[in-house]
Amino acid sequence: MTPSEQQIPPGAPLTEPANPESHKSAGHSRRVFLFKLSLLVNGAVGAVLAVPILGYLLGPALKKTSADNSWINLGPLADFPEGETRLVNFRNPVTTSWDGQTGDIPCWVRRISGNTFQVFAINCAHLGCPVRWFAQSQLFMCPCHGGAYYADGSRASGPPERGLFEYEYQVVSGSLVISAGKMPTLANQAKNESPLVQLEGATSTEAPLPKPRCSSCQS
Amino acid sequence: MSELKRRSIEVYNWFEQRLGLGAPVIEAAEHEVPANTASWWYVFGSAATVILVLQVMTGILLALVYAPTAGHAWNSLEFLDHNVKLGWFLRAMHGWGSDFMVAIVLIHMAQVFLFGAYKFPRELTWIIGVFLLLLTLGMAFTGQVLRFDQDAYWGLGIGASIVSRVPLIGAPLVGLMLGGPIIAGPTLSRFFTLHVFVIPGILLAMVGLHIWMVLRLGINDWPMPGRLVNRKTYVSEYHHLTEKTGIPFVPDAAWKDSLFAAAIMLAVMACALWFGPFGPTGQPDPTIIQTAPKPDFAFLWIYAVLAYLPPSLETPVLFIAPVLGIGAMLLLPLLSGEGEKHWSRRPVAVLMVAVIAVILGAFTRLGMYTPWSPVMNAWTSDPIPAAYLKDRTPLEREGALVLQNKQCRNCHSIGGAGGMRGPALDAVASKMTEDQIIRQVLQGGGNMPAYGNALNPSETTALVHFLTTLRGDDLSPAIDASQHLVSSSEQPAGPPKEH
Ligand code: FES
Numbered sequence: 238m239t240p241s242e243q244q245i246p247p248g249a250p251l252t253e254p255a256n257p258e259s260h261k262s263a264g265h266s267r268r269v270f271l272f273k274l275s276l277l278v279n280g281a282v283g284a285v286l287a288v289p290i291l292g293y294l295l296g297p298a299l300k301k302t303s304a305d306n307s308w309i310n311l312g313p314l315a316d317f318p319e320g321e322t323r324l325v326n327f328r329n330p331v332t333t334s335w336d337g338q339t340g341d342i343p344c345w346v347r348r349i350s351g352n353t354f355q356v357f358a359i360n361c362a363h364l365g366c367p368v369r370w371f372a373q374s375q376l377f378m379c380p381c382h383g384g385a386y387y388a389d390g391s392r393a394s395g396p397p398e399r400g401l402f403e404y405e406y407q408v409v410s411g412s413l414v415i416s417a418g419k420m421p422t423l424a425n426q427a428k429n430e431s432p433l434v435q436l437e438g439a440t441s442t443e444a445p446l447p448k449p450r451c452s453s454c455q456s
Numbered sequence: 457m458s459e460l461k462r463r464s465i466e467v468y469n470w471f472e473q474r475l476g477l478g479a480p481v482i483e484a485a486e487h488e489v490p491a492n493t494a495s496w497w498y499v500f501g502s503a504a505t506v507i508l509v510l511q512v513m514t515g516i517l518l519a520l521v522y523a524p525t526a527g528h529a530w531n532s533l534e535f536l537d538h539n540v541k542l543g544w545f546l547r548a549m550h551g552w553g554s555d556f557m558v559a560i561v562l563i564h565m566a567q568v569f570l571f572g573a574y575k576f577p578r579e580l581t582w583i584i585g586v587f588l589l590l591l592t593l594g595m596a597f598t599g600q601v602l603r604f605d606q607d608a609y610w611g612l613g614i615g616a617s618i619v620s621r622v623p624l625i626g627a628p629l630v631g632l633m634l635g636g637p638i639i640a641g642p643t644l645s646r647f648f649t650l651h652v653f654v655i656p657g658i659l660l661a662m663v664g665l666h667i668w669m670v671l672r673l674g675i676n677d678w679p680m681p682g683r684l685v686n687r688k689t690y691v692s693e694y695h696h697l698t699e700k701t702g703i704p705f706v707p708d709a710a711w712k713d714s715l716f717a718a719a720i721m722l723a724v725m726a727c728a729l730w731f732g733p734f735g736p737t738g739q740p741d742p743t744i745i746q747t748a749p750k751p752d753f754a755f756l757w758i759y760a761v762l763a764y765l766p767p768s769l770e771t772p773v774l775f776i777a778p779v780l781g782i783g784a785m786l787l788l789p790l791l792s793g794e795g796e797k798h799w800s801r802r803p804v805a806v807l808m809v810a811v812i813a814v815i816l817g818a819f820t821r822l823g824m825y826t827p828w829s830p831v832m833n834a835w836t837s838d839p840i841p842a843a844y845l846k847d848r849t850p851l852e853r854e855g856a857l858v859l860q861n862k863q864c865r866n867c868h869s870i871g872g873a874g875g876m877r878g879p880a881l882d883a884v885a886s887k888m889t890e891d892q893i894i895r896q897v898l899q900g901g902g903n904m905p906a907y908g909n910a911l912n913p914s915e916t917t918a919l920v921h922f923l924t925t926l927r928g929d930d931l932s933p934a935i936d937a938s939q940h941l942v943s944s945s946e947q948p949a950g951p952p953k954e955h
Pocket of ligand 1: 364380
């Protein structure tokens with residue numbers, strides 16, 4: 238015998254009040270109605286309660302991408318020799334004091350010439366691992382699954398399906414400024430414009446810009 | 457003595473009268489099970505439960521010290537390892553306990569599958585078991601995140617990148633997962649909540665249900681070839697079997713469970729003592745990019761699969777394969793709830809377990825030495841064997857330098873040292889002609905990037921000259937058969953080519 242069968246009797250009396258043949262059923266239908274009403278009230282209260290709970294829970298998900306991005310000063314142009322690609326760290330514009338080192342984000346700055354730059358995200362376009370620049374072979378290599386990119390960020394080989402993510406940049410009063418703030422992924426590709434359009438925009442430095450938010454202030 | 461005994465019975469009765477739990481618990485412990493289930497094959501479920509208890513206990517103890525903030529978690533782990541007495545041992549127990557738990561849950565699942573235990577009337581027990589497996593893996597992943605080191609940080613990056621590929625709602629899902637725009641404080645807090653409150657809560661409740669159903673439906677009888685499960689007759693057959701051969705679960709069958717549980721606990725303790733705690737590896741500082749992130753043991757196979765999937769297939773496979781796999785496991789008992797239980801008459805089932813085990817094992821093995829990853833420091837650290845430089849012209853030696861300086865060895869090995877991303881170069885000239893080598897170097901192809909922009913003409917010449925000297929154990933060089941034909945038709949009297 239399984240123990241369950243012995244355990245049925247203690248539970249059985251509980252179901253008896255619901256038995257319509259019970260002689261106590263005089264006020265029964267009224268109490269059933271009241272109970273159903275109470276369920277309804279609870280349902281309504283629950284629905285109202287769900288609004289703040291879901292709002293709280295989904296807050297980070299519903300935020301617009303653009304809201305997290307702001308202009309970040311990466312330093313004076315003199316820091317970036319022409320023809321070189323350098324690792325630059327900046328403090329993410331949105332951080333908390335308990336973020337510790339995780340609020341510091343690196344990126345690869347490639348100064349092609351003059352005011353023409355490419356600023357690559359550190360995250361591999363495959364699955365986000367940190368790519369490393371090798372100046373001698375002019376390649377970015379990813380340690381995770383062997384993705385490789387050329388100097389201009391285009392895909393060279395391996396599992397990535399596209400080139401490196403690029404941040405939008407501007408040159409403002411002799412400093413390089415990028416628009417960043419959110420981890421770049423395939424769903425949030427640092428920027429949407431094609432590189433050529435960007436290069437054109439960058440050369441016109443008169444464009445009215447928000448004052449760069451100095452987060453790293455390396456100089 | 458008898459006075460003491462009488463007093464303790466009195467105390468027990470005092471509680472029992474108020475609680476009423478003793479009798480049903482004893483009843484459940486002593487319930488009769490078919491004698492043939494008192495087997496060493498039936499010990500894995502109880503062992504998994506015992507490890508779960510161990511994990512809860514060690515987890516609570518670790519939480520006494522652990523600081524679940526992005527800024528301090530890593531330091532608090534170092535503090536646990538080095539400044540808290542026996543903190544390292546508790547961490548080691550919790551870490552090894554998690555590996556053992558995943559392993560035992562998998563073994564339990566395979567055993568239950570091969571014994572046909574998911575068939576009527578235990579379909580729901582299996583289905584809940586599938587969720588228990590997923591929750592166990594969920595605990596393993598979130599636990600790895602709480603060990604907030606480099607691997608955890610970039611592991612989160614991989615997780616977010618996978619989530620970002622979900623069609624349409626990828627971006628909001630990433631936000632939901634990270635709790636903010638980047639991997640930072642809120643991310644760790646979320647995973648702490650999942651690992652400490654949400655998943656354990658569901659896990660414990662489901663384990664309760666799972667065990668309740670085992671008690672209620674009786675443990676699966678040892679399958680006999682030819683004894684088919686029939687919905688109409690199974691329950692009465694089972695009761696008949698229990699009546700005829702029944703033995704009390706405690707102690708007649710449970711001694712094996714409890715002995716095995718003790719052995720597993722000893723094994724966890726031995727591993728903890730011998731190998732120590734896992735990590736933490738480097739600090740979770742994204743600006744330190746000199747790292748090769750790797751997931752924990754249970755997820756190495758996924759890591760390997762991700763490296764091998766072709767880019768075009770990756771996103772579909774990432775989202776369709778798990779749905780199919782989990783769906784198949786959930787539907788299994790509903791679709792094949794009756795019939796043969798014995799493994800000897802279910803060759804497809806046996807084959808499936810074998811194939812899945814081999815696949816998981818092979819990918820895990822690959823994940824352990826990651827042949828697809830470039831060895832980032834091979835170009836500065838691995839020597840070129842002296843034999844390959846002996847009696848070479850200056851140009852060829854210059855080529856060896858080019859090979860080293862251009863990081864070729866990060867992906868190609870020579871003399872057994874270097875990356876395994878590309879083929880070893882020791883015998884490259886016996887497989888490719890000079891022209892083919894030049895083409896491959898300059899234009900790339902296959903999985904190799906083009907080096908046309910990274911090499912000037914003199915470097916290319918030197919490199920190719922060096923590569924053409926690499927013929928393994930003096931194999932003959934590769935020759936272009938068509939060139940031979942062309943040149944021989946042009947000059948019928950030309951010297952015969954060597955072979
Ligand atoms: S994350 Fe870079 S290749 Fe996979």
